[in-house]
Amino acid sequence: MKPFDLFGAGELEEQKRKYSRIATILAVVFFILLLRLWDLQINRGGEFAFLSENNRIRFDDIPPPRGLILNRYGELLVGNWAAFNLAIIPEDVKDPKAVAKTLSGLVGLDETEILDKLASAKKRGLPRFLPVVIHPYMDWEEMVMVETRRYELPGVVVMTEPKRSYPQGKFASHLLGYLGEVSESELDTDMFDSYKVGELVGKSGAERFMEPMLRGIRGGVQKEVDAAGRRRKVLSSVDPVPGKDVYLTLDSKLQKTAQQALAGKYGAVVAMDVNNGDILALASGPTFDQEKFVRGFSPEEWKSLINDKSHPLQNRAVQGQYPPGSVFKVVIAAAALELGVATPQRSTVCTGEYRLGRRVYRCWRKKGHGRMNLRQAIVQSCDVYFYRLAEDLGVDAIAQYARKFGLGEPTGFPLAKEAPGLVPTKSWKLRRFGTPWMKGETLNTGIGQGFVLTTPIQIAVMCGALATGRVVRPRVVSKVYSPRGGEEVMPVVPSRPLGISEKTLTFMRDALVGVVNGLRGTGWRARIPGFTVAGKTGTAQVVSGVSEEGDEEVSFEMRDHALFVAYGPAESPEVVVACVIEHGGHGGTAAAPVVREVLKAYLKTRRAKEKT
Amino acid sequence: MIDRRLIQNFDWVLLFCVLLLTASGLLNLYSGLSTVGGVKKAMFYSQVHSLMFGYLLLFVAILFDYSHLERGSALIFGLCLVLLVAVLIFGRSAGGSRRWLALGKLVFQPSEIMKLGLIFFLAKYLAQGVPKGGLRLRELAVPAALAVAAMALVVRQPDLGTTFLFLLIAGSMLIFAGVHTQALILLSGLGLSFMPIVFFFLKDYQKERILTLFDPGRDPLGAGYHLIQSKIAVGSGGFWGKGFLKGTQSHLKFLPEHHTDFIFSLLAEEWGFVGGVVVLALFYLLIISCLNIARRARDPFGSFVAVGVAAMVFWQVFINIGMVLGLLPVVGIPLPLISFGGSSATVTLLGLGLVLNIGMRKFIFCRK
Numbered sequence: 001m002k003p004f005d006l007f008g009a010g011e012l013e014e015q016k017r018k019y020s021r022i023a024t025i026l027a028v029v030f031f032i033l034l035l036r037l038w039d040l041q042i043n044r045g046g047e048f049a050f051l052s053e054n055n056r057i058r059f060d061d062i063p064p065p066r067g068l069i070l071n072r073y074g075e076l077l078v079g080n081w082a083a084f085n086l087a088i089i090p091e092d093v094k095d096p097k098a099v100a101k102t103l104s105g106l107v108g109l110d111e112t113e114i115l116d117k118l119a120s121a122k123k124r125g126l127p128r129f130l131p132v133v134i135h136p137y138m139d140w141e142e143m144v145m146v147e148t149r150r151y152e153l154p155g156v157v158v159m160t161e162p163k164r165s166y167p168q169g170k171f172a173s174h175l176l177g178y179l180g181e182v183s184e185s186e187l188d189t190d191m192f193d194s195y196k197v198g199e200l201v202g203k204s205g206a207e208r209f210m211e212p213m214l215r216g217i218r219g220g221v222q223k224e225v226d227a228a229g230r231r232r233k234v235l236s237s238v239d240p241v242p243g244k245d246v247y248l249t250l251d252s253k254l255q256k257t258a259q260q261a262l263a264g265k266y267g268a269v270v271a272m273d274v275n276n277g278d279i280l281a282l283a284s285g286p287t288f289d290q291e292k293f294v295r296g297f298s299p300e301e302w303k304s305l306i307n308d309k310s311h312p313l314q315n316r317a318v319q320g321q322y323p324p325g326s327v328f329k330v331v332i333a334a335a336a337l338e339l340g341v342a343t344p345q346r347s348t349v350c351t352g353e354y355r356l357g358r359r360v361y362r363c364w365r366k367k368g369h370g371r372m373n374l375r376q377a378i379v380q381s382c383d384v385y386f387y388r389l390a391e392d393l394g395v396d397a398i399a400q401y402a403r404k405f406g407l408g409e410p411t412g413f414p415l416a417k418e419a420p421g422l423v424p425t426k427s428w429k430l431r432r433f434g435t436p437w438m439k440g441e442t443l444n445t446g447i448g449q450g451f452v453l454t455t456p457i458q459i460a461v462m463c464g465a466l467a468t469g470r471v472v473r474p475r476v477v478s479k480v481y482s483p484r485g486g487e488e489v490m491p492v493v494p495s496r497p498l499g500i501s502e503k504t505l506t507f508m509r510d511a512l513v514g515v516v517n518g519l520r521g522t523g524w525r526a527r528i529p530g531f532t533v534a535g536k537t538g539t540a541q542v543v544s545g546v547s548e549e550g551d552e553e554v555s556f557e558m559r560d561h562a563l564f565v566a567y568g569p570a571e572s573p574e575v576v577v578a579c580v581i582e583h584g585g586h587g588g589t590a591a592a593p594v595v596r597e598v599l600k601a602y603l604k605t606r607r608a609k610e611k612t
Numbered sequence: 613m614i615d616r617r618l619i620q621n622f623d624w625v626l627l628f629c630v631l632l633l634t635a636s637g638l639l640n641l642y643s644g645l646s647t648v649g650g651v652k653k654a655m656f657y658s659q660v661h662s663l664m665f666g667y668l669l670l671f672v673a674i675l676f677d678y679s680h681l682e683r684g685s686a687l688i689f690g691l692c693l694v695l696l697v698a699v700l701i702f703g704r705s706a707g708g709s710r711r712w713l714a715l716g717k718l719v720f721q722p723s724e725i726m727k728l729g730l731i732f733f734l735a736k737y738l739a740q741g742v743p744k745g746g747l748r749l750r751e752l753a754v755p756a757a758l759a760v761a762a763m764a765l766v767v768r769q770p771d772l773g774t775t776f777l778f779l780l781i782a783g784s785m786l787i788f789a790g791v792h793t794q795a796l797i798l799l800s801g802l803g804l805s806f807m808p809i810v811f812f813f814l815k816d817y818q819k820e821r822i823l824t825l826f827d828p829g830r831d832p833l834g835a836g837y838h839l840i841q842s843k844i845a846v847g848s849g850g851f852w853g854k855g856f857l858k859g860t861q862s863h864l865k866f867l868p869e870h871h872t873d874f875i876f877s878l879l880a881e882e883w884g885f886v887g888g889v890v891v892l893a894l895f896y897l898l899i900i901s902c903l904n905i906a907r908r909a910r911d912p913f914g915s916f917v918a919v920g921v922a923a924m925v926f927w928q929v930f931i932n933i934g935m936v937l938g939l940l941p942v943v944g945i946p947l948p949l950i951s952f953g954g955s956s957a958t959v960t961l962l963g964l965g966l967v968l969n970i971g972m973r974k975f976i977f978c979r980k
Binding site: 033040049 | 652653654788843844845846847848849850851880884885888889892895896899900903906907926930933934937938939
């Protein structure tokens with residue numbers, strides 16, 4: 001190749017010519033663009049201005065019908081209805097006073113009220129082509145009145161707005177969840193890429209966690225509208241794709257029973273199929289009214305809901321963390337049997353207290369239980385026996401078995417942000433507090449107090465694992481049905497083996513039957529004739545020392561949490577029910593009757609099914 | 613390092629054009645991102661951050677002598693190729709195409725960086741010398757093969773607009789350097805005969821876009837929709853425009869993507885013929901400044917880089933505005949310095965920084 005000679009004699013001329021050629025081409029191209037701009041904006045500007053101002057082609061969204069939520073039998077839990085909103089497009093109204101006057105005769109609204117709403121929209125600087133809603137949720141008669149006189153009312157429109165309906169009333173609010181406007185921070189995330197400001201999205205429960213299924217795909221219609229904003233012709237439309245229907249594993253009868261049993265109380269109830277993890281009922285109290293989210297809150301109502309100290313929006317069944325109390329003895333006993341620390345025969349005398357160094361740890365029964373073997377200690381929930389087992393096991397062995405039962409980590413419940421609970425170990429405490437583990441803390445752990453925390457659903461999974469020997473993953477969504485593409489069954493996630501010997505399990509199951517049906521069993525209030533219930537009570541201290549006798553005088557916040565968990569029938573387990581009543585007092589007194597009610601409801605539906 | 617002569621030779625006109633264009637771009641984007649429910653602030657700030665980063669790159673690109681770049685250009689091109697392969701494997705997808713790479717919090721579009729990579733590589737290759745009478749097929753083989761490799765990677769994303777842009781940038785630079793008449797005839801003949809085959813392989817929506825150019829009424833809701841609405845937006849702007857934030861076409865969501873590829877129609881709607889002419893004039897001035905720098909550069913490499921950057925800006929401006937005005941089919945190519953998009957803005961600013969660098973050092977020779 002010949003070297004590039006920029007300043008060669010002939011080359012320089014040639015370079016100059018090249019650049020001037022390029023400059024000419026550029027000038028021509030930009031001139032063409034300029035001409036076109038002139039053609040569109042000046043030459044035909046009037047024509048396009050007319051198109052844009054008067055004969056607008058509008059593109060309106062058609063929101064897709066949101067998917068339904070149904071229960072295991074296909075009964076509707078959450079549906080849709082169309083709300084009729086009366087609105088006025090300010091731009092299209094020539095004489096607002098006359099329109100307001102005519103309207104006030106048709107619907108139950110004052111003339112001034114209508115004019116005020118228009119004025120406030122103007123004040124907020126909303127564009128004049130946007131409809132201003134002046135009368136939301138018209139009833140059918142009003143809608144017909146307005147529609148028939150449409151031509152006397154230019155600029156008045158009836159807009160339909162899809163809303164959620166709750167045919168079952170205040171039902172499983174936490175599980176089903178509610179809708180709200182998509183937030184600014186959500187809009188910035190990838191998941192909400194295709195959402196628009198003001199669009200409704202699921203904010204909690206199934207509505208939130210099944211949002212991608214329930215939503216569907218927006219459609220649109222392109223139409224020509226005249227100067228008054230009335231539709232002249234539809235140019236083209238794309239139908240929306242409806243959202244998919246979501247079937248839950250819930251049994252409405254059980255759910256209603258659980259809710260009624262919880263009414264007026266703080267706490268949670270979980271009922272689950274022990275064999276596949278299907279959630280049959282999941283209630284949390286206090287609850288909230290979903291209908292409120294549809295009609296809208298007044299600022300005061302919203303404030304009081306958000307600031308309510310009892311946190312009605314929290315789903316206590318999966319987000320509430322409680323010390324398990326004596327329910328935890330199931331884990332301790334199983335660990336002790338497996339590791340050979342205890343045998344069914346080994347007995348201890350309970351004098352009502354247990355000494356460790358200079359400290360005294362008390363049994364809940366002040367005068368003591370006397371001589372106890374392991375089964376008796378479980379049945380009567382003797383604390384002294386379990387202080388001893390815990391001391392022999394050590395906290396790390398306890399933690400190892402607690403994890404086998406699925407404690408200390410989310411159970412995999414799909415419709416909420418689940419709390420993980422807490423299973424303490426020596427290294428955990430050092431990490432968290434920077435201080436070594438104390439022996440006395442092991443004793444407290446032995447009776448489910450101290451650091452250990454569980455959620456009601458974890459307790460249900462734990463007890464179910466004892467009943468079947470397998471740890472299930474709770475399932476709430478059984479299938480998703482698409483009106484266009486058939487149904488998609490949500491698979492049952494395979495359960496994992498508990499990893500505890502059959503011998504130990506057999507002993508434990510028998511002991512739990514004793515808790516409910518045996519002599520001096522603490523769970524006798526859950527007894528059901530003809531249906532063997534096996535369970536364990538728990539009473540979790542909120543403030544230490546007050547739980548001893550005569551706790552009627554103790555103030556509400558300081559009273560103990562009551563826990564009870566049971567499965568049945570003991571011979572071939574089908575269902576497990578866990579219940580926590582905050583500040584309910586004794587587990588056997590406050591929680592066991594609730595579990596009994598739910599189990600009875602289960603029996604009733606089972607019998608009804610067997611008949612048909 | 614900074615000589616007095618460097619300041620003397622600094623092309624203030626070019627920088628002035630860049631500043632005015634980015635400023636009007638931001639103003640326009642603010643309007644484009646505001647909807648009835650409010651302004652999408654997060655997107656606006658992300659563009660502000662990208663521009664700030666872009667100006668930082670522009671400043672850095674001025675500081676060093678660009679001869680360092682010449683030595684590294686093959687390496688840069690290679691790195692860009694690796695990034696493009698990485699996009700196909702690890703890339704993030706959005707809207708049906710995989711174009712973005714994420715490094716921690718930083719998300720960028722390697723195909724944008726490749727525009728500069730291609731320019732550097734070709735500039736270095738052409739700076740070795742061009743035979744009298746122009747490049748023959750023999751000398752065209754290497755740059756063509758590598759440009760095709762880059763295009764093949766981008767077309768897989770798929771990003772047809774950028775692929776086509778690579779072809780235009782490379783073609784402009786090669787023709788500028790001079791292509792032998794025989795080779796030129798042969799290649800254009802080959803290209804023309806391939807056109808129907810390429811058309812055959814286009815996706816249906818792409819064919820539709822080309823056909824609607826000739827008959828916008830074909831499919832008013834689909835491919836023709838953008839075109840009709842864009843023309844109404846531009847046309848209804850008139851001489852003075854509807855005013856800032858008052859463009860009904862865009863704010864009434866008639867015009868989709870009015871913050872990215874169709875930003876110019878929003879500009880023309882709100883600022884009218886006056887605004888459109890000012891922006892066109894600024895772009896013209898910017899491109900001419902780049903070419904002036906190319907003409908006076910101290911060495912062929914600098915001159916080719918400046919020509920490449922000028923070509924990069926020119927083709928994007930021409931295709932984007934041509935598309936918005938209904939002269940060209942709808943292709944996804946952003947308007948440089950104005951459209952929303954971080955990678956495009958930063959890469960354009962970096963490229964223009966290098967052109968400023970070349971302009972400053974036109975009399976400063978360094979030993980090679």
